[in-house]
Amino acid sequence: xxxxxxxxxxxxxxxxxxxxxxxxxxxxxxxxxxxxxxxxxxxxxxxxxxxxxxxxxxxxxxxxxxxxxxxxxxxxxxxxxxxxxxxxxxxxxxxxxxxxxxxxxxxxxxxxxxxxxxxxxxxxxxxxxxxxxxxxxxxxxxxxxxxxxxxxxxxxxxxxxxxxxxxxxxxxxxxxxxxxxxxxxxxxxxxxxxxxxxxxxxxxxxxxxxxxxxxxxxxxxxxxxxxxxxxxxxxxxxxxxxxxxxxxxxxxxxxxxxxxxxxxxxxxxxxxxxxxxxxxxxxxxxxxxxxxxxxxxxxxxxxxxxxxxxxxxxxxxxxxxxxxxxxxxxxxxxxxxxxxxxxxxxxxxxxxxxxxxxxxxxxxxxxxxxxxxxxxxxxxxxxxxxxxxxxxxxxxxxxxxxxxxxxxxxxxxxxxxxxxxxxxxxxxxxxxxxxxxxxxxxxxxxxxxxxxxxxxxxxxxxxxxxxxxxxxxxxxxxxxxxxxxxxxxxx
Numbered sequence: 065x066x067x068x069x070x071x072x073x074x075x076x077x078x079x080x081x082x083x084x085x086x087x088x089x090x091x092x093x094x095x096x097x098x099x100x101x102x103x104x105x106x107x108x109x110x111x112x113x114x115x116x117x118x119x120x121x122x123x124x125x126x127x128x129x130x131x132x133x134x135x136x137x138x139x140x141x142x143x144x145x146x147x148x149x150x151x152x153x154x155x156x157x158x159x160x161x162x163x164x165x166x167x168x169x170x171x172x173x174x175x176x177x178x179x180x181x182x183x184x185x186x187x188x189x190x191x192x193x194x195x196x197x198x199x200x201x202x203x204x205x206x207x208x209x210x211x212x213x214x215x216x217x218x219x220x221x222x223x224x225x226x227x228x229x230x231x232x233x234x235x236x237x238x239x240x241x242x243x244x245x246x247x248x249x250x251x252x253x254x255x256x257x258x259x260x261x262x263x264x265x266x267x268x269x270x271x272x273x274x275x276x277x278x279x280x281x282x283x284x285x286x287x288x289x290x291x292x293x294x295x296x297x298x299x300x301x302x303x304x305x306x307x308x309x310x311x312x313x314x315x316x317x318x319x320x321x322x323x324x325x326x327x328x329x330x331x332x333x334x335x336x337x338x339x340x341x342x343x344x345x346x347x348x349x350x351x352x353x354x355x356x357x358x359x360x361x362x363x364x365x366x367x368x369x370x371x372x373x374x375x376x377x378x379x380x381x382x383x384x385x386x387x388x389x390x391x392x393x394x395x396x397x398x399x400x401x402x403x404x405x406x407x408x409x410x411x412x413x414x415x416x417x418x419x420x421x422x423x424x425x426x427x428x429x430x431x432x433x434x435x436x437x438x439x440x441x442x443x444x445x446x447x448x449x450x451x452x453x454x455x456x457x458x459x460x461x462x463x464x465x466x467x468x469x470x471x472x473x474x475x476x477x478x479x480x481x482x483x484x485x486x487x488x489x490x491x492x493x494x495x496x497x498x499x500x501x502x503x504x505x506x507x508x509x510x511x512x513x514x515x516x517x518x519x520x521x522x523x524x525x526x527x528x529x530x531x532x533x534x535x536x537x538x539x540x541x542x543x544x545x546x547x548x549x550x551x552x553x554x555x
Contacts, residue, residue, distance in 0.1 A: 069394070076387050083376050086369045093261025094426060097433060101263050101315065107223030111199040113143040113215055114191060114280075118180045120150045122206035123159050129206055130163035138215040144198075146191065150183035166195075178473065180273075181292030181299075188289040192280075202277045209236060209320040210275065217317040218277045227282060227309040228301065230259065231275035231317035232437070237325065238449075239442050244323040245449030246456045247330055251321065252438065253430045259313040268310030268363035270370060273297040275319030282309065294340025294472070302348045302367060306355075310363055318437065331463040338374060338467025345371040377464035420454045427453035 115133055119126050126147060133145050147160035149169045157167045168187045172178075184203075191198070200222050202215065214231065221229050232255045235248025251272075262269055271278075276297055282304060283289060291299040301311045324330040349371035356364035388411060395403045427450040435443045 069391075072387060072390075076383070079379055079383060082372070083379070086372050086376060089366070089369055090258065094257045094429075096261040096264050097257060097429070099264045101260055101313075103316070104217075104220040104224045104226075104314070107216075107220045109223055110139060110142055111219055111222055112197060113138075113219075114195070114198040114201050115143055115145045115215075116148065116184070116187065116191075116201055116203045117145065117160075117165070117206055117208075118148045118150055118183050118187075118203075119152070119156050119160070119206040120183075121152050121154045121156060123154045123156045125207045126156050127159045127163045129204070129208060130160055130165045132209055133204065134164050135212075136210070136215050137212045138219070143215060144195075146187065148183045148187040150180065151178065175473075177292075179292065179294055179296075181289070181294075181296035184296065185289045185292060188283055192283060192288060198280050200277060200279050201283070202275065203273060204319065205274050205321070207236070207322045208274050211316075211318040214275070214317045214319070217314050221312060221314050222277070222279065226312045226314075228271065228276070228278035228304055229312040229314050229317075230269050230271050231277070231319045232259075232315050233272055233274060234318050234320050234437060236320045236322050238323070238438065239445045240323075241325055242449050242452050242455075243327055243330055244325045245446055246452055246459075247323040248321070249427055249430065249446065249449055249453065250456050250460075251323075252434055253426055255313075255315065256430050256434055257426070260315065262366065263313045263315075265362075267366050268305055269301065269313050270367065271297040271301040271311050274321050275317065276300075277314075277317075278304075282307075293344060294336055295344055298341065299344060299348070302344070302352065305352075305363060305367065327459060330459050331466065332472075334460055334463025335467035335470060336472045338377070338464035339470065339472050340467075341371060341374045342464075342468045345374050374464055374468065377461040378468050381461050381465040419457070423454040423457060424450060 117126070117129060117133070130145055130147065134140075136143075145165040147157070147165040147167050149157035149160065149167055151171055152169070157169050160167050168190055170183045170186045172182060172186075200218070202218060204210065210231075218229065218231070233251040235244070235251065237244045238248040239245060259269055261267075273296070278300070285307070286303070289300075291297075291303060293299045304311070324333055349368050352364040352371075353368040355361070356368065388407065392404050392407060395401075395407075427446075431438065431443050431446050431450060438446075
């Protein structure tokens with residue numbers, strides 16, 4: 065029995081070492097927060113962009129998104145908006161056309177092809193053949209907003225020689241509730257610390273679908289879009305890394321994502337991510353580790369360690385609880401109470417000082433550093449979110465683990481359509497923020513079709529859940545509505 069326990073101890077110590085290495089790298093990125101990143105110089109040439117928006121049954125939001133993107137501060141003859149209406153059963157395509165987009169309709173009955181990668185593959189084949197005059201692509205999701213100079217900043221990067229880049233992922237509904245706040249703050253943290261740290265040390269990035277930019281030359285080299293996994297954005301970044309192109313980070317290009325507002329929706333999002341990234345880890349992740357030892361290029365190691373968080377999440381949800389429960393029970397049976405007390409003490413200290421406190425401090429620090437992008441008033445409302453930040457890692461780990469052991473499919477979940485007022489640099493359609501430094505969240509839930517677990521139970525597509533406004537918020541909303549009407553009439 066002693067030999068068995070000794071073997072288990074070696075396995076546990078090895079796994080804990082791997083987890084420690086991965087987290088240490090992230091801590092280093094956090095410590096680089098004070099280093100000023102190098103900005104791209106203003107472009108000498110304005111390049112032509114294809115803005116691509118995949119959408120499946122997005123009639124509730126696609127109109128405003130297209131109108132929003134078509135009002136960006138960039139020459140109108142130097143970008144076009146394409147909406148890929150993917151297996152739509154509603155009027156998404158017509159609404160997008162009416163809003164001014166070029167619509168590519170994609171229908172595929174193969175159940176294995178019900179994900180965005182196949183829609184992108186189909187659309188880019190058409191764009192390359194029929195619209196071969198674009199120099200770069202920017203991809204948005206159907207409900208995204210972005211700052212008015214988004215294309216300008218991406219153009220600066222492109223003109224500086226960058227072949228692919230990610231933007232800064234902010235949140236549309238950061239202060240809607242604690243769940244959306246924790247999720248949104250996590251992505252802001254990833255940008256401010258991880259993406260910033262990688263940029264400072266000139267390490268490549270993994271792309272995020274919302275707001276990603278890449279040169280059209282990359283598609284031509286590949287003969288089109290060939291990434292069709294559930295995490296096609298990360299897969300694309302890795303494929304380009306093999307070719308020698310590192311993804312960059314453009315912190316001034318801000319995209320606003322819709323965050324889930326319930327724990328269930330948050331877990332379901334990570335089920336999809338966990339399933340896709342887990343497969344990517346055992347193929348490209350392992351390959352990147354091998355390339356690190358043959359090329360000694362740090363970006364390969366960083367990719368491996370980033371993807372390693374998926375099996376780490378599984379370990380934290382399965383092995384660690386099982387191992388320490390077994391260890392405690394075994395030593396209680398043999399009467400070694402001193403060992404049990406020592407293990408419990410280590411677990412408590414680890415939870416407090418290696419998990420709870422560090423993540424709360426990270427959340428607080430990112431809120432302080434990013435108060436301009438988040439909005440000062442929003443920062444004041446984030447105190448409960450900051451204290452709940454460690455909750456995200458628990459939700460993350462549970463969702464990832466479920467994703468590794470399941471097979472997610474397309475399913476409707478709730479879309480949060482919000483009015484946010486936190487930046488003078490935002491423009492858009494009827495539901496877009498207007499120029500005002502006040503912060504008002506007007507929330508309505510509408511149906512979104514995304515790739516989710518088949519066990520998810522959804523509400524009716526037209527069901528609406530409205531946030532109850534205070535008297536002060538109602539007065540602000542009335543003022544904002546009047547201002548918006550004036551601007552719409554002026555246009």
